[in-house]
Amino acid sequence: MVNRTPLFEMHQQAGAKIVDFAGWDMPIHYGSQIEEHHKVRQDAGMFDVSHMVAIDAKGEQAQTFLRYVLANDVAKLQQPGKALYGCMLNQQGGIIDDLITYYVSPNYYRIVVNAGTRDKDIAWLTKQAQDFKVELSVRTDLAILAVQGPQARTKAMQVFDTKQQEAIAALKPFHFLVSEDWLIARTGYTGEDGLEMMLPATKVVDYWQKFIAAGISPCGLGARDTLRLEAGLNLYGSDMDEAITPFESNLAWTVALEPNDREFIGRAALEKQLQQGVRRSLVGLVLTERGVLRAHQKVVAEGIGEGEITSGTFSPTLGCAIALARVPANMSAHCQVEIRDKLLPVRVIKPPFVRNGKKVFE
Amino acid sequence: MSNIPSELKYTSSHEWARLEEDGSVTIGITDHAQGLLGDVVFIELPEVDTEIEAGAEAGVVESVKAASDIYVPLSGTIIAVNENLMEKPEIVNSDPYGEGWMFCIQPLDEEDLNELMDADDYAEQVASEEH
Numbered sequence: 001m002v003n004r005t006p007l008f009e010m011h012q013q014a015g016a017k018i019v020d021f022a023g024w025d026m027p028i029h030y031g032s033q034i035e036e037h038h039k040v041r042q043d044a045g046m047f048d049v050s051h052m053v054a055i056d057a058k059g060e061q062a063q064t065f066l067r068y069v070l071a072n073d074v075a076k077l078q079q080p081g082k083a084l085y086g087c088m089l090n091q092q093g094g095i096i097d098d099l100i101t102y103y104v105s106p107n108y109y110r111i112v113v114n115a116g117t118r119d120k121d122i123a124w125l126t127k128q129a130q131d132f133k134v135e136l137s138v139r140t141d142l143a144i145l146a147v148q149g150p151q152a153r154t155k156a157m158q159v160f161d162t163k164q165q166e167a168i169a170a171l172k173p174f175h176f177l178v179s180e181d182w183l184i185a186r187t188g189y190t191g192e193d194g195l196e197m198m199l200p201a202t203k204v205v206d207y208w209q210k211f212i213a214a215g216i217s218p219c220g221l222g223a224r225d226t227l228r229l230e231a232g233l234n235l236y237g238s239d240m241d242e243a244i245t246p247f248e249s250n251l252a253w254t255v256a257l258e259p260n261d262r263e264f265i266g267r268a269a270l271e272k273q274l275q276q277g278v279r280r281s282l283v284g285l286v287l288t289e290r291g292v293l294r295a296h297q298k299v300v301a302e303g304i305g306e307g308e309i310t311s312g313t314f315s316p317t318l319g320c321a322i323a324l325a326r327v328p329a330n331m332s333a334h335c336q337v338e339i340r341d342k343l344l345p346v347r348v349i350k351p352p353f354v355r356n357g358k359k360v361f362e
Numbered sequence: 363m364s365n366i367p368s369e370l371k372y373t374s375s376h377e378w379a380r381l382e383e384d385g386s387v388t389i390g391i392t393d394h395a396q397g398l399l400g401d402v403v404f405i406e407l408p409e410v411d412t413e414i415e416a417g418a419e420a421g422v423v424e425s426v427k428a429a430s431d432i433y434v435p436l437s438g439t440i441i442a443v444n445e446n447l448m449e450k451p452e453i454v455n456s457d458p459y460g461e462g463w464m465f466c467i468q469p470l471d472e473e474d475l476n477e478l479m480d481a482d483d484y485a486e487q488v489a490s491e492e493h
Contacts, residue, residue, distance in 0.1 A: 017397075032455075033426050034401040222400065226426060290404055292424040314403040314426050340422070340429075 005050035006143055006201045010208050014218050022116035024051040026221050033222035037316040040190050040227055041357045044149035044156075045219035046211050051115035054142050054198055055125065058108050059134040066101060066109055068264055069128050071246060073256035077103035083174050083185055086254045087246050088113075088121070089266030093273060094242035095249065097121050098234065100187060102176055110183065112144070112198075114236050128265070143204035147216055148194035148227070150357060153186075156195055159210045168195070189224065191231025191355045226313050229322060232284060232351025238295060239282060239310040239324050245273055248326065250282040250351060278329055284351040284361070285309065285323040291339050293323035293346070300343060301335035304328050309337065317354045324351065364394035364488060367459055371475055372484035373435045378459065381475055382466075386441060390463040391423060391432065391454065394488045399425035402454045407443040407465055414440060414467070416474065421464065423454065435478055438469040 003024045011018065016027030027048070029036060039045040057066060066074045072086025080103050088096045097117045102110040113121045122138060129136055147156045157165045167177045168184060173193075176185035183198040199207065212218065225235070232250075234240050240249040247255070247270065255270060256262070287293050293312030300306055307327030315322045327335070327348075336343040349361040366372075371379045376395035380388045396402065404424040414420055414434045421432040443465040447453060454462040469475070479487070 029400065032401055034403075222426065290406075292404055292429065294429065314424070316426075 003051065005048055006204050007048045007050065007208055010205060011048065011218070016218075016220060019221075021221060022051065022114075022118075024115060026051060027218070028222045029220035030218050033220065033226065034316045036217065036219035036223035037226050039217045040149045040192055040219060040223060041317055041354070042150065044147060044152040044194075044216045045223065046208070046216045047146040047148070047219055047221070047224055048143075048208070049146050049196075050143040050201070050204070052144055053113050053115065053118045053121070054110055054139040054144065055113065055122070056108070056110050056137045056139060057129075057134050058137075059132070060107055061133040062107050062109050065129060065132040065134040066111075067262055068132075069125065070099075070101065071255045071264060071266055071270070072101075073259075073262060074101050074103065074109065075262075076256070077101070079103070080105045081175055081177060083176055083187055087251060088124070089246070089264075089270075090242055091265060091269060093245040093266040093269030095236070095240045095244055095246060096124055096242060098236050098240070098251075100185075102183065102185065104178060104183070110139075110198075116237055139198075141201055142198045143201040144196065144198050145204065145208070145211070146188055146190075146194065146196045147211060148188045148190040148192045150193060152192070152194040152216065155214045155216050156211060158214045159207065189231070189233055190227040191233070191352060192227075192357070226316060229311055229313050229324065230315050230317055230352065230354035232324070232353060234282070234324070235311055244326075245270060245278075247273060247278045248280045248282065280307075280326050281329045281331065282310070282324055282326055282351075283331055284349040284353060285312075285325050285335075285337065285346045286318075286349060286353070286361070287321040287323075287337065287344060287346045289344050291321060291344060293321040293337060293339075297323075298338040299325045299327055299335055299346075300338065301327065301332050304330060304332060304335075307331075315353060317357070318359060322353050364392065364397055365459070366392065366394070366481050366485050366488070368481040370459070370481065371435075371478035372481065373433065373478055374487060375433050377433060377435055379435050379475060379478060381472065385472060386466050386468050387436065387438070387475065388463050388466050389420075389432075389435065390458055392484070393458050395430070396455050396458045396462075399423060399430055400427045401425055402451045405447045405451045405454070405464070407447065408440045410440055410443060412440045414438065432464060434467065436467065436469045436474040437471070438467040440465055441468050442466040
C-alpha cells in the first residue's frame with residue numbers, strides 16, 4: 001500500500017514529480033531540484049514532511065522514560081518550549097533512529113521520528129514503555145510542514161495573527177511555541193533559519209496555499225537532501241544505522257554521558273567503545289575536480305586504510321561535489337575516491353560544508 | 363509527456379541519433395532521459411578521433427540524482443563533441459535535441475542507423491516504462 005500525505009493533490013497540481021519514499025508518494029521536485037535548493041539558500045522554500053511521525057509521550061514518567069530510551073538527556077530541557085536532537089540506541093549502541101524531542105509541558109513530550117523507521121520505532125518504544133507510567137500516542141492526525149530559508153520566518157509570519165507573529169519573531173533557535181492545535185518550532189534540516197510546524201492534517205491544504213501566497217516556494221525531497229548534506233546533517237539509513245554508534249557518526253555531541261548515574265539504553269556499549277577507542281569516524285569530503293561523489297564509492301587513504309562514502313551529491317551552493325564518508329578515525333587531510341575505476345583526489349573536512357547560505361570550511 | 367521528434371532515430375538506452383547532410387550522425391540523450399535524470403551537473407564526453415564500436419560507452423551524464431552512461435548507437439569515429447556542455451551542462455535539460463547534442467560520429471556504415479528504433483517504437487517503450 002502506498003501512503004499519501006494530505007498535500008498529495010497540491011503536489012500534483014504544482015507539477016511535482018512524485019517518487020516512492022519509504023512507502024510514501026512524495027514530491028522529489030517541482031521542476032528543478034537545483035532551483036528549489038537555491039530558493040532555500042537565498043529566499044524561502046517549503047517542504048511537506050508529513051510522512052514523518054509525531055509521537056506523544058504523556059504521563060508522570062514521560063521524562064524518566066525518555067531519559068532511558070534516548071542517548072541525549074531530555075532533562076537538559078528545563079523549560080517547556082525547548083527542543084533537543086538526539087539518537088535512540090539499541091543495547092549495542094547502534095542507532096535505531098535520530099529524532100527531535102519537544103518538551104511541551106510537564107509530563108508531556110513529543111518526539112518526531114523518520115518515516116522509514118516508523119514501524120520499528122513504534123514497536124521499540126512500545127516495548128520499552130511497558131515498565132514506565134507513560135502513554136504513547138502516534139499523532140496521525142497531524143501534518144508537518146517545514147519552511148526554510150533566510151526569508152522563511154518573515155514570510156511565514158504574514159499568515160498568522162499579530163499575537164502569533166510576535167511569538168514567532170521572539171523564538172530562539174531550537175525553541176518552539178504551542179498555539180491552539182499547532183506546534184511551531186524554530187528548527188530545520190537545511191542549515192538555514194526557518195520553522196517546522198505541526199498542525200492538524202485537516203488544515204494543512206489551506207495553510208500550504210497561504211504560505212505559497214506569502215511567497216514561499218514548494219520544494220521537493222531532492223532539494224531537502226542536497227540542503228541537508230551541505231549542512232552536514234546525517235540521513236538515517238544512509239549515514240548511520242543500527243550497526244553504527246553516534247561516536248562513529250559525528251554525533252558525539254548528542255550523547256549525554258553526564259550525569260554519569262543516568263542509565264540509558266546503549267550506555268554500557270558506548271562506554272566500552274570509548275575505552276577501546278573509536279576506530280571509525282564520519283567526515284566530509286570535497287572534490288574539486290569534475291565529477292560527482294556518490295554513496296558507496298570507495299575512499300582510499302594511502303598508508304591509513306579505506307572507507308566508504310555514505311552520502312554524496314553535487315553541491316549547488318559550492319558548485320562541486322561533496323560527500324559524507326565513514327573512514328578510519330586517524331584520517332589524513334587528503335585522500336582519494338574511486339569513481340568509475342579512476343582515483344580522484346578529495347579533501348577531508350569536518351562537516352558542515354554550508355551554513356546560512358555560505359561556505360563554512362577553509 | 364516527453365517530446366519525441368519523429369525525424370530522429372532512438373536507442374533503448376535513451377539516446378537519439380540524427381543523420382546529417384554530410385553523412386555524419388549527431389547523438390544526444392532524449393527528453394525522456396533528461397527528465398528521468400533531473401538537473402544535469404556534469405558531462406564526460408569522448409575525445410575527438412576516437413574510434414568506437416556500437417554499444418560501447420562513450421561518456422557519462424551526471425545529474426544531482428544519478429550517473430548515467432551514454433552508449434554509442436553505431437560504430438565509427440568521433441568527429442566532434444559539444445564543448446559547450448562542459449561549462450553549461452544544464453543545456454541538456456533545457457534543449458536535449460538542439461543545443462544539448464553530445465557528440466558527432468562518422469559511421470562506418472550509414473545503414474546501421476536503420477537498426478535503431480523509430481519515434482513510434484521509442485514512444486511505445488517510454489510509455490511502457492511509465493506504467
